[in-house]
Amino acid sequence: MTDLHESSGPDAALRADIRRLGTLLGQTLARQEGPPLLDLVEEIRALVRSDAEAAATRLAGMDVTTGTKLARAFSTYFHLANITEQVHRARDLRRQRATQGGWLDQAAKLIAERGVPAEEIAAAARRLAVRPVFTAHPTEAARRSILSKLRAVADELDAETANAVLYGASDEGPTNRRLAELLDLLWQTDELRLDRPDPTDEARNAIYYLRDLYAAATPQVLDDLADTLRGLGVETSPTARPLTFGTWIGGDRDGNPFVTPLVTRDVLLIQYEHGIQATEAALEGLISEVSVSRRLRAVSLDLSASLATDLDALPEVSARFRRTNAEEPYRLKARCIKAKLANTRLRLSRGTPHVPGRDYRGSAELIADLELMRASLARNSGQLTAIGRLATAIRTVSAFGLHLATMDVREHAEAHHGVLAQFYSQVGEVTDYSTMPRGERTKLLAEELAGRRPLSTVDTPLTEAARKTFNVFGTIREVQERFGVEVIESYIISMTMGADDVLAAVVLAREAGLIDVHSGRARIGFVPLLETPAELNAGGELLDELLSMPAYRAIVAARGHVQEVMLGYSDSNKEAGITTSQWSIHKAQRALRDVAARHGVRLRLFHGRGGTVGRGGGPTHEAILAQPYGTLDGAIKVTEQGEVISDKYTLPSLARENLELTLAAVLQSALLHTTPRQPAEMLERWNETMELVSDAAFRQYRSLVENPDLPAYFWASTPTELLGALNIGSRPAKRPNTGAGLSGLRAIPWVFGWTQTRQIVPGWFGVGTGLAAAREAGLSDVLAEMHRNWHFFGTFLSNVEMMLTKTDLNIARRYVQTLVPKPLHPIFEKIEEEYERTKSEVLAVTASPALLENSPVLQRTLAVRDTYLEPLHHLQVALLRQYRDSGAAGRAVATAPGGRRAPGDGTALERALLTTVNGIAAGMRNTG
Numbered sequence: 001m002t003d004l005h006e007s008s009g010p011d012a013a014l015r016a017d018i019r020r021l022g023t024l025l026g027q028t029l030a031r032q033e034g035p036p037l038l039d040l041v042e043e044i045r046a047l048v049r050s051d052a053e054a055a056a057t058r059l060a061g062m063d064v065t066t067g068t069k070l071a072r073a074f075s076t077y078f079h080l081a082n083i084t085e086q087v088h089r090a091r092d093l094r095r096q097r098a099t100q101g102g103w104l105d106q107a108a109k110l111i112a113e114r115g116v117p118a119e120e121i122a123a124a125a126r127r128l129a130v131r132p133v134f135t136a137h138p139t140e141a142a143r144r145s146i147l148s149k150l151r152a153v154a155d156e157l158d159a160e161t162a163n164a165v166l167y168g169a170s171d172e173g174p175t176n177r178r179l180a181e182l183l184d185l186l187w188q189t190d191e192l193r194l195d196r197p198d199p200t201d202e203a204r205n206a207i208y209y210l211r212d213l214y215a216a217a218t219p220q221v222l223d224d225l226a227d228t229l230r231g232l233g234v235e236t237s238p239t240a241r242p243l244t245f246g247t248w249i250g251g252d253r254d255g256n257p258f259v260t261p262l263v264t265r266d267v268l269l270i271q272y273e274h275g276i277q278a279t280e281a282a283l284e285g286l287i288s289e290v291s292v293s294r295r296l297r298a299v300s301l302d303l304s305a306s307l308a309t310d311l312d313a314l315p316e317v318s319a320r321f322r323r324t325n326a327e328e329p330y331r332l333k334a335r336c337i338k339a340k341l342a343n344t345r346l347r348l349s350r351g352t353p354h355v356p357g358r359d360y361r362g363s364a365e366l367i368a369d370l371e372l373m374r375a376s377l378a379r380n381s382g383q384l385t386a387i388g389r390l391a392t393a394i395r396t397v398s399a400f401g402l403h404l405a406t407m408d409v410r411e412h413a414e415a416h417h418g419v420l421a422q423f424y425s426q427v428g429e430v431t432d433y434s435t436m437p438r439g440e441r442t443k444l445l446a447e448e449l450a451g452r453r454p455l456s457t458v459d460t461p462l463t464e465a466a467r468k469t470f471n472v473f474g475t476i477r478e479v480q481e482r483f484g485v486e487v488i489e490s491y492i493i494s495m496t497m498g499a500d501d502v503l504a505a506v507v508l509a510r511e512a513g514l515i516d517v518h519s520g521r522a523r524i525g526f527v528p529l530l531e532t533p534a535e536l537n538a539g540g541e542l543l544d545e546l547l548s549m550p551a552y553r554a555i556v557a558a559r560g561h562v563q564e565v566m567l568g569y570s571d572s573n574k575e576a577g578i579t580t581s582q583w584s585i586h587k588a589q590r591a592l593r594d595v596a597a598r599h600g601v602r603l604r605l606f607h608g609r610g611g612t613v614g615r616g617g618g619p620t621h622e623a624i625l626a627q628p629y630g631t632l633d634g635a636i637k638v639t640e641q642g643e644v645i646s647d648k649y650t651l652p653s654l655a656r657e658n659l660e661l662t663l664a665a666v667l668q669s670a671l672l673h674t675t676p677r678q679p680a681e682m683l684e685r686w687n688e689t690m691e692l693v694s695d696a697a698f699r700q701y702r703s704l705v706e707n708p709d710l711p712a713y714f715w716a717s718t719p720t721e722l723l724g725a726l727n728i729g730s731r732p733a734k735r736p737n738t739g740a741g742l743s744g745l746r747a748i749p750w751v752f753g754w755t756q757t758r759q760i761v762p763g764w765f766g767v768g769t770g771l772a773a774a775r776e777a778g779l780s781d782v783l784a785e786m787h788r789n790w791h792f793f794g795t796f797l798s799n800v801e802m803m804l805t806k807t808d809l810n811i812a813r814r815y816v817q818t819l820v821p822k823p824l825h826p827i828f829e830k831i832e833e834e835y836e837r838t839k840s841e842v843l844a845v846t847a848s849p850a851l852l853e854n855s856p857v858l859q860r861t862l863a864v865r866d867t868y869l870e871p872l873h874h875l876q877v878a879l880l881r882q883y884r885d886s887g888a889a890g891r892a893v894a895t896a897p898g899g900r901r902a903p904g905d906g907t908a909l910e911r912a913l914l915t916t917v918n919g920i921a922a923g924m925r926n927t928g
Helices: 012-033 035-050 052-060 064-100 103-114 118-127 144-167 172-187 199-231 261-289 301-313 319-324 329-350 364-379 389-400 413-427 438-450 464-483 499-511 533-537 539-547 550-558 569-576 578-598 620-625 642-649 652-672 680-705 710-717 720-726 747-756 767-776 780-789 791-806 809-819 822-846 856-885 908-924
Strands: 129-135 406-412 488-494 525-530 562-568 602-608 635-641
Touching: 012 035, 012 064, 012 172, 035 052, 035 064, 035 856, 052 856, 064 144, 064 172, 064 652, 064 856, 064 908, 103 199, 103 652, 118 199, 118 652, 129 199, 129 652, 144 172, 199 261, 199 389, 199 642, 199 652, 261 329, 261 389, 261 406, 261 464, 301 329, 301 364, 319 329, 329 364, 364 389, 406 413, 406 464, 413 464, 413 488, 413 499, 438 499, 438 550, 464 488, 464 499, 488 499, 499 525, 499 539, 499 550, 525 539, 525 550, 533 539, 533 569, 533 578, 539 550, 539 562, 539 578, 562 569, 562 578, 562 635, 569 578, 569 602, 569 680, 569 747, 578 602, 578 680, 578 767, 578 791, 620 652, 620 791, 635 642, 642 652, 680 767, 680 780, 680 822, 710 720, 710 809, 710 822, 720 747, 720 908, 747 908, 767 780, 767 822, 780 791, 780 822, 791 822, 809 822, 809 856, 856 908
Parallel strands: 129 635, 406 488, 488 525, 525 562, 562 602, 602 635
Antiparallel strands: none
């Protein structure tokens, strides 16, 4: 089922494995469905290459059952191609590591060459705080059942390679038999979900990756970091937390009615259960290995005293272990820790109070117990184990805690004002809170925060919606007391447009007892989320206003003088286009950096990046290095979601590489990018040019999205109405009460629709007009200079180039001609015109004859994928027309109570369509 015939070149081994799996897939199709299906697949592939029109006609006349099987065949091929590419990417990285060192080695070499003093490196290491944040944003179309089988395919390919290294040329027979078995199971597994997942389902999915990260990649990376810093003359404590993990799952309430206080508690309980299991597994390794006898080596007095206290408090530790490990204090201490973990699990399940010495609340006491063991070993001839196995365990526990990932809570700004309007109405002081100008509301809330009176009581009446919003703060307090303060640290305010939006959340937190300005207590920090170009451009002023308020500044002081600000890539792109979005975010970082420095505050930026370039995606390492100077002093948070999570973290070796490259880029930026790389006059010239490019691109983009016919065109030319039926996330695709237009459509379905039809407007539209404006202003040389010397601009154009390559307007034209009424066709003509302009202008700036000229392997990979994607597109167009003509599109919106899709209400036609959606998502490597 593949025609990758080249047997030489840098990607020959990859092509051979894809060809092999394609052949095995063909055998599966013949075995499971009969030879006619395999013959049909080959016929369609050949027809697409020779006569696209004939292929489209053939597919348009195909019955739904056959079309579904055909779509599944191509979709399965893409899944196999994807996992094989991941396997080979991991192999290439391992070879590169063996010859050139890892990302941290490369960063260390640059740091050493620059001659950075050890004390500066040590200070940067102490500030290092990288946090990938897993979100439930629905962009992973593949089910866990599919992904787990693909992981098994990867394991088989890797095991075969390992055996070949150990024993010479290997026999492919056993591997092929196992692969054939997996492919049969893959074919027999339904790729479509029966029902929409709830937040606890989403949490379990994230935990699957977190447990894998706990077991292998994270310990390796943290050990590598410690070794790298040691090589630079810096010793670090194992209890340092340069890498931690975050989650929005169970805490992101913005637009998701299914995230309730009960869900938050349930998700944290699930995380804790798995965190305890992961820690127990780590302890088993210590018990097995650290068998030091006190009859041969001394033990520190504090460890002996701690062990005696534990044994008195923990009758659960069995008499057998007390006897057999009586002279092995490290083993016995580890068994006591396991007993405390078991008691912690029991306490959480029963809801009983924490008992110090018998169970753990949070991770501090657990880490302290492990530190006692490490320190004793270090002082008693066990230095290698102290900096080896024990240090690795402590670093890993410090990274994950018992909770695995720290939960962020997020809510829309207006929800907080809705609660406060009712509070103020009850106290009778303000009757027009909802209509107050922002300035007056800010003054009111600042005075409220500085005061001492309670604004509410337990009896204050609230509407159901307001009560739900306010109860979240009580839930935060409750779960911190139950699980430990580290389980929730940040409260994010979506659509922050003024200081009053942040203060509103702070006042509600004070009412719930989380904040006390006068005593210096702040159990959570507050994070404005800047999502539109206007708010990004005003971000510096907003932060300055907040930090100038003594009461708010006291809260920041209580949080260690750290202020977090989140930057929204998705919505800013949807509103303003990729050029203005990226430029606004870049400028916002500069402004926020300068304001934070003036106020003596450390800035932690939280980058809300999606998987696609249209939602801020792209290579992480390059994106970090492209940040403005001084914005990364060691702390950064970045969202990880959907197919990006599976792409980065499914294979342990890729997970290790992705974590390491992020740490390396942040360390490098913190030490080597603290001042401008270019002279001030050059930066000023680039800024002025970028402003011109952005303004022209913005006008062109807005001329498209403000076209009153665009909503009709978008819904007609794309399969976006099917996204809800994919059941890939708990959150609704549209914001509530926003009507049928595009304004309330979330960024994910917006990108999804354009991507499925290969128009990919969010990834490039307007760029050509912007670059042309600069060229026409005589700035061609400046653009070329920016491309050569400005990391931000070079990365921006590289990502746009990728999106232009993935765009295929010949395929898009098929959607338009078949599905879109003729009066709307001028919109497609506008898209075509801007595409050609953008392609031409990008190539002019990069001085390249073709897109991706410097990436021939990627060029070839995308070209091969198109051979398999095109039949899926033709089939999707034909099925969409049938679907809409039959009225199925209207019937398919049936929902169960609460807005959920009812299980089992899809038709065969809808199922066929969803299969094409899955296949195209796999072929494009993203959904939204």
